[in-house]
Amino acid sequence: MSKYWSEVVRTIEPYVPGEQPQVEGLIKLNTNENPYPPSPRVVQAVSEDVMERLRFYPDPNATELRRAIARYNHLDESWVFAGNSSDEVLAQAFMAFFQQDKPLLFPDITYGFYPVYCQLFGIETVKVPLAQDYSLGLAQYRQPNGGIIFPNPNAPTGLETCLDDIEQLLSDNAESVVVVDEAYIDFGGTSAVALLEQYENLLVVQTFSKSRALAGMRVGFAMGNPVLIEALERVKNSFNSYPLDSVAQLAATAAIEDVAYFEGCCRKVIATREATTEQLTALGFDVIPSKANFVMAKPPASLAAKSVAQLLRNRKIIVRYFDKPRIDEYIRISIGTDDQMQRLIAALTEIIKAPGSAAQ
Amino acid sequence: MSKYWSEVVRTIEPYVPGEQPQVEGLIKLNTNENPYPPSPRVVQAVSEDVMERLRFYPDPNATELRRAIARYNHLDESWVFAGNSSDEVLAQAFMAFFQQDKPLLFPDITYGFYPVYCQLFGIETVKVPLAQDYSLGLAQYRQPNGGIIFPNPNAPTGLETCLDDIEQLLSDNAESVVVVDEAYIDFGGTSAVALLEQYENLLVVQTFSKSRALAGMRVGFAMGNPVLIEALERVKNSFNSYPLDSVAQLAATAAIEDVAYFEGCCRKVIATREATTEQLTALGFDVIPSKANFVMAKPPASLAAKSVAQLLRNRKIIVRYFDKPRIDEYIRISIGTDDQMQRLIAALTEIIKAPGSAAQ
Known part of the structure; x- marks a missing residue:
């Protein structure tokens, strides 16, 4: 102190x-x-005379990477935001959407970083207890709120919330941004990306650290309506214009292209x-x-x-x-x-x- | 909107x-x-079977890199903090030190990111006009403040403030943290690192983007009394535990070692x-x-x-x-x-x- x-x-x-x-x-x-290990294409992408170019700043908008993520998810690139790990992207989402007059709702047993972001950015919270079987207990999310966030599958339980329930949550809370943190979605879960076109209040956050074996590279991303993406861009450009280095952009692009x-x-x-x-x-x-x-x-x-x-x-x-x-x-x-x-x-x-x- | x-x-x-x-x-x-281009050692450091290891998280404390920075600057590693660009390190310093009851002082003509951080983190500011010859006009910094920041050399003027003046500023403002943003110091300027031992309120911020030709790699760092470094660590660990990817840590370590x-x-x-x-x-x-x-x-x-x-x-x-x-x-x-x-x-x-x- x-x-x-x-x-x-x-x-x-x-x-x-x-x-x-x-x-x-x-x-x-x-x-x-x-x-x-990550895709062999990652190694190829990085070894090809990339180092000479490190004297230049990276593309601040990570254009190629965002395009590759968009292609994989059948979205336009304006629906994609990329950052230095999904932790950073989550932190930016907390600033962009959850600094509100009403409290943020999230499960009592969940990713340990959420309450920390709330302290850092002065966000009031209500922790919603998981049901006895560790499911989210969605009925309890019908209370006044300035946002909702939960991981799907939840961490550290691993339990999945089904899309029907998520859709109910989105329509029950049309005035709030609902962030579905899909760090672990690729191991058999069903992504909420399918709901993006219908629900302008949905933001889906994913990472390259787990299913794409690039934890050491620190790349995360968010997908949502371009109005939400613009808010994240505004926070990013007020904090660090180039959060993703050139090598990370190339590595992640190669990884997502190797389906x-x-x-x-x-x-x-x-x-x-x-x-x-x-x-x-x-x-x-x-x-x-x-x-x-x-x-x-x-x-x-x-x-x-x-x-x-x-x-x-x-x-x-x-x-x-x-x-x-x-x-x-x-x-x-x-x-x-x-x-x-x-x-x-x-x-x-x-x-x-x-x-x-x-x-x- | x-x-x-x-x-x-x-x-x-x-x-x-x-x-x-x-x-x-x-x-x-x-x-x-x-x-x-960056040091040839950077290329060597990154090509050596680093990619296999990318499935693991990086060292959250960037220990080797911080040690290398400490050695170069004749400091103990507890005096060094590293981050994903000096922009990010500056943003973290604004949160750690400048969210105070009194306003932050910085020059009216200076790095354009400072006022943006202040908006983002709700920090009140007083812009201190440069003198006619574009020097800092240090006498004007003798007013109540919750912190001081300026680049040395200043950006975008390129003009250097001499160490005697910086020392005066530090002793005049012993109750505030003074951040000297030395992004451009290696091109003939004299670093305030020499004053660190004497002034516990001094934080020096530098970058690998300019003199070490690693703009594309996004690595910055701060040097200061361990009490200040601890504050930065606390902010970092509340935002993104691993801001520097494995490749960036290796590249920057190689770059600073090739004196x-x-x-x-x-x-x-x-x-x-x-x-x-x-x-x-x-x-x-x-x-x-x-x-x-x-x-x-x-x-x-x-x-x-x-x-x-x-x-x-x-x-x-x-x-x-x-x-x-x-x-x-x-x-x-x-x-x-x-x-x-x-x-x-x-x-x-x-x-x-x-x-x-x-x-x-």
Whole structure:
């Protein structure tokens, strides 16, 4: 704390990302990264004499990338906004749409960055409790609000909200912007992009960090009515005119254009997730049905989730544990390769068998 | 305008960056890019199997890069903060330090992004007029304030403020954070880094976009007392945990470690600037003495700056013209290669000789 700090810096509780430990031989299942590398086209795109051109500023509008995203989603490019990660795009959306007289609504169990943006930008919030089965409980979103945001599938539960429910939410809240944060949509979920033409209050946010294996490149994007896109552009151009560097623009363009590779990786992750869910269930875990590249799994009754996470760590397998009400009985496991998941299952089998090792 | 926009989006006037036209054979002297490519080490650093690793998140703390910046500046790494361009770092500094009860002071003629950040973050400002000779007029900064920021050398004048004056400013305003924006310091100016140990209220911001020829990579950084750095970290971790992608971290680290290449490029730019200044003066231009990689030049009395800029553009040479009081009689010319500047001088010679071509 310092006399030089502004009020918001004094009071804010920053987001804490999953760790990025640099340990040899680690099985890293804590930050939902893709177990497969990005498309080989990404490597090609970046190695071709791009470096010489780095002395020039990048295209501030990321035109080629936005066009490629638009093509993939059958939209006009004026419906697409790109930024330095979906976290940044979300932050910009909070400034652009949610600084209102009425509170922002989002689930009580959700992506941990939302309340942080609200603190940073002085946005009042109402946290809407998830239903007992961890579904959104959409009826509770029929209250005065200055915006709504939720991830679909939700994080960290992995549970999907169906399009019919989202459509109901959009028509119930026509005066507010509804942001559907689809970071994990490509692993079997149904995107709300299909609703964009009908609902001018819908903004869909996606990322290259998960399904396109470019977490290290930091590229995210939003899709919505051009009037919403214009608002995001205005915030962007008041903060950093060129948020995406030249290499990131090229890499992401190459990644989204390689549809076959992308679909292959997603299929593999989905298959591994389904197999892992079965094996976890067979071990006595209670697994929330996931449409994401992670699963939330509650250990058998005799074991504490926190201890299981620690015992896995002792075996060089890192999963994520959230010390928060309602989810503190679960561990969140990112879906790795089949081989990594076999080692996880073997480790969990050992842990379960060792009497008293992770007792509640 | 839309009912969905927040108040700040409705009212803000976004920054307008210099254009990035994609025209064959253009001599681009409008955005102060380096005429020389980045260090060859940058290419090496990025080509070495970095792409495979892009599926992982980058180091959120940019540790290696911050260490390299610290080494170059003879500081501990706890004195260094890195971000996605110095624009982003400046925006974060505005949030961290300048959201105060008292107004922020900055020059009336200065970097155009400052007033935009103030609008975005609701910061009250007092614009302090430059003196007649375009110097900062430091005596006027002795008024109640919640912070001070200015570029050194100033942009777009190129004029340097000497360290003695900066030191006076720091001790006169010990209760405020003073940000010295040194985007152009490496072209012959004297950095305020030397004052960091003595003044805990000093933050120095620099960029890789100019002297290190990495405008396309978007890397900027701040140096200051660890208490100030902590405030920036808190803002960063409330907005985007990983603002710098893996490639950018590697590229910038390689660039700052190649000291010999960097110094060679800076020497060439300085030599070209001095030669250009002489030639412009010989043609009747009034040139503000510059310590940056650009010069502000007022055409001979019979010519209007705006017309000169247009006539250069007709000849495929782009310079920057600011339609603002006190600087609208100047064109701002980025320093290119010797060859590019010869073509500029030849074009200006033609323009001056053609009677009435660019009359006031």
